[in-house]
Amino acid sequence: MALGKASQLAIHGGPKAFAAMHGKQKPKIGVDEFMALAQRFGFPETTLQQIRGLISDDQLGRGPTLSRFATAHPSPGAGEVFERVAREIFGVRYAIGVSSGTGALHSAFVAAGVGPGTEVIVPAIGFFATAAAVIAARGVPVFCDVAESLHIDPRKIEAKITPRTVAIAPTCVMGGVPDLEPILAVARRHNLKVVEDCAQSPGAKYHGRPVGTWGDLGCFSISAYKIVGGGEGGLVLTNDERLFERAYQVAESGGLWRPNRFARPRYAGELFWGTNYRMSDVEAAVDVVQLRKLPALVETYNANRRTIVSRLKTYREITPRKLNDPQGGVGYNIRFFPQTVELGREIAVALNAEGIGCGQFLWPAECGVRGKDAPPDWHLSRDMAPLVAQAGGAAACPFCCSTYRDRGGHVEYHAGDCPVAEDLFDRNIMIWLDPCYSQEDCLAIAAGMNKVFSAYCTEAADAAPWC
Ligand SMILES: Cc1ncc(COP(=O)(O)O)c(C=O)c1O
Known part of the structure; x- marks a missing residue:
């Protein structure tokens, strides 16, 4: 019996069973979500109402996807733009936007070959995340003392190298x-990889070239606490294609980064386990704008810092922090070491009373004298409690697992291991600088610093100079 037209299959020319949707399409992420973002910017309620009055879900169709690899996304996605801008600003071949600085470091360490049975030499001053990311990669961090610049002392690295060391x-x-x-x-002599952690100095240069581009891989945090950043974000830079692909495989283990996600491995070791450190498109959209500000921001910071420092007198009891490249840093603070912790405290309290905000490392002066009653600080190896205790970790890996022990590995962390770092850290005083300072503000700060130093210290033309 012949089928009536209505019951004929659409593939045989019959009418479609579901020719069009009658329900009104709504974006999955629409105006309410957009307003939730706008609220995070702190606009007053009247402004928010005005914005809401101007926009409607009807304008959005299916709406944005806000995810990195979604095909419906307007092209190119913010993540790609962020990486392009990063490549341009830093002058590198490869950039990967990730979800945090810690994720960037973990990806970079695995890319560099860190794994069970290996060690990485890290500085005694920096931040907990660097050593923690080595452990996340199942390597063992080995702390190296610092020089008067507060950075790792190149003269002390070689003594820390073992047959297990794979990176600095x-x-x-x-x-x-x-x-x-x-x-x-040193790294070249011993065939070691160099993973730079530049989270605290984005936009800084060493001998004219951006930090993060000297080593094999460079890592940055783009979090809200850094000089440019949105909420939580990170960045990995490299010029080496294989390192780029390995780092990307950690950060994006689904292989979405590959030209053909489902293709067989193009070479042995291309695909391995990983995790998801993908940067969200919302974060990337903000970070594109932030990153573009970086060069001008660094110049402003440095100009302000120069105005202040060029007016400072020198004092017998004050040693300014040594800078490895006085022209190349990012001048968002002025740091110095008074002769004693107690003198530092007096100076910090007096400077704060003058209206010049300062403290010991990150802590305000009221928090107490470092090394005595101040809270521990995870920028110094001695204070990195979970690490010092070698706490947690599956099967106590990396510290106690046989892969490490069988290679002769054994590490302990004790107060006093890095005496220069511990002494400088406890005595250091930092004055925060604001890029919005006017010339008048800078002159007032310089005068205030001289006023306080002159009250507590001995002026001496031949004392250590400011740089
Ligand atoms: C030197 C250093 N490395 C890594 C990180 C970690 O970055 P994130 O907080 O984005 O994971 C920080 C953050 O303060 C840092 O200062």
Whole structure:
């Protein structure tokens, strides 16, 4: 019996069973979500109402996807633009936007060959995340003492190298730059990779070239606490294609980064386990704008810092922090070491009373004298409690697992291991600088610093100069 037209299959020319949707399409992420973002910017309620009055879900169709690899996304996605801008600003071949600085470091360490049974030399001053990311990669961090610049002391690295060492991780400290040439020379002599942690000095240069581009891989945090950043984000840079692909495989283990996600491995070791450190498109959209500000911001910071520092007198009891590249850092602070912790405290309290905000490392002066009653600080190896205790970790890996022990590995962390770092850290005083300072503000700060130093210290033309 012949079928009536209505019951004929659509593939045989019959009418479609579901020719069009009658329900009104709504974006999955629409105006309410957009307004939730706008609220995070702190606009007053009247402004928010005005914005809401101007926009409607009807304008959005299916709406945005806000995810990195979604095909419906307007092309190119913010993540790609972020990586392109990063490549342009830093002058590198490869950039990967990730979800945090810690994720960037973990990806970079695995890419560099860190794994069970290996060690990475990290500085005693920096931040907990550098050593923690080595452990996340199942390697063992070995702390190296610092020089007067607060950066890893290149002269002390060689003594820390063992047959298990695979990488050195020089960390930029608060706008400064490590002395990279001698560090790279040691690395080359011993065939080690260099993973730069530049989270605290984005936009800084060493001998004219951006930090993060000297080593094999460079890592940055783009979090809200850094000089440019949105909420939580990170960045990995490299010029080496294989390192790029390995780092990307950690950060994007689904292989979405590959030209053909489902293709067989193009070479042995291309695909391995990983995790998801993908940067969200919302974060990337903000970070594109932020990153573009970086060069001008660094110049402003440095101009302000120069105006202040050029007016400072020198004092017998004050040693300014040594800078490995006085022109190349990011001048968002002025740091110095009074002769004693107690003198530092008095100076910090007096400077704060003058209206010049300062403290010991990150802590305000009221928090107590470092090394005595101040809270521990995870920028110093001695205070990195979970690490010092070698706490947690599946099967106590990396510290106690046989892969490490069988290679002769054994590490302990004790107070006093890195005496220069511990002494400088406890005595250091930092004045934060604001890029919005006017010339008048800078002159007032310089005068205030001289006023306080002159009250507590002895002026001496031949004392250590400011740089
Ligand atoms: C030197 C250093 N490395 C890594 C990180 C970690 O970055 P994130 O907080 O984005 O994971 C920080 C953050 O403060 C840092 O200062």
